[in-house]
Amino acid sequence: MNGTPLIEAYFDGELTDEQQAQLIAQLEADPQLRQQFAEFSYLNSRLHDAMPMQDIHGAAFEVRKPRAGVWKIGMRGGLAAAALIALAVTIGIVMFRPAQQVGSHATATPRIAMITDLEDAVFADPDVSVKLGGQIAAGPIRLNSGTLQLMFNSGAVVTLHGRSQLEMLGPDRCLLTEGLLTAYVPPKARGFVVRGLDGVRVVDLGTRFAMYVDQTGQTSVYVTQGMVRLETLREQVTLRVDESASVKHGGAIGPIGSAATLLAAAAADDMLNGYERWTAYRQAIEKDPSLLAFYDFTSIDDSTGRLIGAELAPGRWAQKPALRLHGSGSGNRMELPADVSAKMNFKGSFTVALWCRTDEFQTMWQTLIAKGDSAWRIHRLETSNTISFDTSHEGADTLEAMSRVDDGRWHHIVATYEAGEMAEKRLYIDGKLEAQQSFRWIDANTQPVWIGNNSEKNDRAFNGLIGEVAVFDRALSDTEIEQFYRVGRVEATLGNPTD
Secondary structure, X not given: OOHHHHHHHHHHOOOOHHHHHHHHHHHHHOHHHHHHHHHHHHHHHHHHHHHHHHHOOOOOEEEEEEEOOEEEEEEOOOOOHHHHHHHHHHOXXXXXXXXXXXXXXXXXXXXXXXXXXXXXXEEOOOOXXXXXXXXXXXXXXXXXXXXXXXEEOOOOEEEEEEEEEEEEEEOOEEEEEEEEEEEEEOHHHOOOEEEOOOOOEEEEEEEEEEEEEOOOOOEEEEEEEEEEEEEOOOOEEEEEOXXXXXXXXXXXXXXXXXHHHHHHHHHHOOOOOHHHHHHHHHHHHOOOOOEEEEEOOOOOOOOOOEEEEOEEEEEEEOOEEEEXXXXXXXXXXXXXXXXXHHOOOOOOOEEEEEEEEEOOOOOOOOEEXXXXXXXXXEEEOOOOOOEXXXXXXXXXXXXXXXOOOOOOOEEEEEEEEEOOOOXXXXXXXXXXXXXXXXXXXXXXXXXXXXXXXXXXXXXXXXXXEEEEXXXXXXXXXXXXXXXXXXXXXXXXXXXXXXX
16 A cells, blocks of 8 residues: 555544554655655634534634533534634644654654644754654654654654643653643554653543643543543543643642643634734633633723723734823823722732733833832833832832843743742743842732823823733743743734734
């Protein structure tokens, strides 16, 4: 049997062991056949993704719990097509893309997998040189960015998305210690195992699934076809199509606990444009139980806040409004309701995240968001071209960023406070940690929270656009913050320059 029928039989799950070995040998020897395999993989994934979407066209998103330890994602009622695509990606359906034709790369040790697709892959080790069709032996793979698709000798196809670490253990197993992995396991490879940290094992029972391990080691699993068995040292559960679960430290299996795990898959899929990515972000972020307030400026009324002088204007995309403020002397701001402001007298951990574009800094301390001048605030650092995260207790504790933000570009600003014996503040710009320090606790006050100004220093109105603001009652992790930036970033266009 020649290459094309073997590929078709592979995706139909009808290959014998002898035919599978024959297909692998032909793929190793024939660059054009490897290209054809990648294209079949891409089309097969697109067809699989399209069919369930027809069934849910016009449905709204909800989460329900069908049985202990397992949460099922269902859909009903009024999402637009773009949101459906975003949602499909969010729960782990990630497309394979056709690969470029390049030569094979042999290894001296026995190989357990072959590279079947590469897209903008950057590895942690700068000396690593891999090509499509290259052979992979047992050992670690550390990917910094891009995607890497591997076909194991068992027939399972695994794709790494973005920053991730994978240990190749054998032809039918691997260990994911960080990042996002999606897997397609045909019937011949049933029983393929992906291990995680702390004794986690995902055993395939004939399926497609996504697995995500965050920087704290917590594992989340999503099943998009068939089923898997999720095992820990404490318990095990079977996950079926559209079901998901997370593993807490200690091995307890429970529902997904953070929007960031949902965002991982959406951020990895660059088939979505910026606005579609942001739609997925909004849907996920609004379901995070730690979210205290989220302002996307799509609508404003007395229950959400009061605009003083500020107005809505086109934001990062034409469909997405932002808050425009006119700078020093204008008195512009958005005043948050008293009950919302009261929740932001923080004693425990918290995070404030926002998007902004500075037209021009005019005076010292122009403010992005503040609870007066005697609790916490994010604002221009004196007369510099960057920002600081200031908190108050018997004086001010100032955490200074380094990167310039008055360059006419959109920037993602995140400030976190981690409570504890060694309380710590962190400040991020565009997904990267700019500064961190231990500091004293934060004073409470009776001042309202203002977006774009400071209620105790009303001459500090921001000059530019604020895209959206999210406030959490926990400190987000580095991984979550990087994902938030990637999901909401602006593409490089004439009207919206970016890096």
